[in-house]
Amino acid sequence: NAGVTQTPKFQVLKTGQSMTLQCAQDMNHEYMSWYRQDPGMGLRLIHYSVGAGITDQGEVPNGYNVSRSTTEDFPLRLLSAAPSQTSVYFCASSKRGASGTEAFFGQGTRLTVV
Amino acid sequence: DQQVKQNSPSLSVQEGRISILNCDYTNSMFDYFLWYKKYPAEGPTFLISISSIKDKNEDGRFTVFLNKSAKHLSLHIVPSQPGDSAVYFCAYVIQGAQKLVFGQGTRLTINP
Numbered sequence: 001n002a003g004v005t006q007t008p009k010f011q012v013l014k015t016g017q018s019m020t021l022q023c024a025q026d027m028n029h030e031y032m033s034w035y036r037q038d039p040g041m042g043l044r045l046i047h048y049s050v051g052a053g054i055t056d057q058g059e060v061p062n063g064y065n066v067s068r069s070t071t072e073d074f075p076l077r078l079l080s081a082a083p084s085q086t087s088v089y090f091c092a093s094s095k096r097g098a099s100g101t102e103a104f105f106g107q108g109t110r111l112t113v114v
Numbered sequence: 115d116q117q118v119k120q121n122s123p124s125l126s127v128q129e130g131r132i133s134i135l136n137c138d139y140t141n142s143m144f145d146y147f148l149w150y151k152k153y154p155a156e157g158p159t160f161l162i163s164i165s166s167i168k169d170k171n172e173d174g175r176f177t178v179f180l181n182k183s184a185k186h187l188s189l190h191i192v193p194s195q196p197g198d199s200a201v202y203f204c205a206y207v208i209q210g211a212q213k214l215v216f217g218q219g220t221r222l223t224i225n226p
Binding site: 102 | 123155158160163205216
């Protein structure tokens with residue numbers, strides 16, 4: 001029962017490098033989203049998707065790209081990493097119309113940009 | 115502008131007593147409020163929710179109260195147990211969307 005799987009768990013990047021954070025879910029959920037968690041800030045929405053082929057920006061989208069070619073996968077791309085992107089990243093999925101819109105989260109990716 | 119505020123960064127409670135975590139909000143256009151619990155090095159997990167049309171929801175040791183006139187939400191845990199030690203986030207779902215807006219979180223520590 002995998003749920004939401006994020007890879008890698010840890011990553012160190014140099015400023016200017018690019019990388020992709022992977023997220024996959026096996027619950028056939030329509031909605032997927034990416035959040036970042038910073039001290040004292042809670043979780044802030046980066047990008048989200050309401051279904052395959054449909055994505056939209058959240059609260060803090062700058063410096064990140066997403067695509068949703070399948071229901072299962074929702075990768076997050078950092079185009080040119082900056083120290084301000086040092087954070088813990090969480091991917092989440094939820095089912096359309098679920099009572100309370102309970103979202104399931106992955107275990108997170110801790111990213112350090114030096 | 116923080117739309118959801120958890121003004122207490124931390125809370126320490128003795129085992130067996132009641133824990134009360136608070137949350138204030140500014141936007142009234144929401145469908146649900148949710149509470150998530152997070153242990154270190156893990157993702158948040160859903161704990162309990164409350165619909166915008168209700169003022170109370172109870173699930174075992176956990177009860178959430180919603181005061182719409184005061185724009186205030188609280189989570190009561192009775193009795194508190196050591197396994198309840200975690201960071202708790204309140205969040206609301208924007209009406210008509212599936213986006214969650216989170217508070218800053220409160221670190222709850224249950225002392226034996």
